[in-house]
Amino acid sequence: MLTRAGQRCEAVDSLGARCDERATDCDHIERGDDHHTANLQALCRWHHNQKTAREAAEARRARPTRRREPEAHPGLLVQ
Ligand SMILES: [Zn+2]
Numbered sequence: 001m002l003t004r005a006g007q008r009c010e011a012v013d014s015l016g017a018r019c020d021e022r023a024t025d026c027d028h029i030e031r032g033d034d035h036h037t038a039n040l041q042a043l044c045r046w047h048h049n050q051k052t053a054r055e056a057a058e059a060r061r062a063r064p065t066r067r068r069e070p071e072a073h074p075g076l077l078v079q
Contacts, residue, residue: 005042019047031055 009019023042030039043051 004037008042009044009047010041011043011047019044021046024048027051 005023007023009021009023011019013019021044024045025043025048027041027043027048028034028039029041
């Protein structure tokens with residue numbers, strides 16, 4: 001996997017320029033359990049962290065927000 005990428009990060013920026021950092025991480029392009037090489041890319045640590053953070057933010061947005069009702073402080077409960 002990392003050999004296919006020539007040990008280089010495969011991330012491409014919005015201008016089409018490829019990152020040239022040394023690839024240290026193996027990333028799933030689409031999240032999940034597809035481990036075929038077509039779904040894998042070599043990334044440097046920085047790009048992998050960027051992608052992971054973005055996916056986590058998207059997952060948070062996708063989840064319906066459920067907020068618990070605030071509980072009264074136990075010391076304030078009327079006995
Ligand atoms: Zn990179």
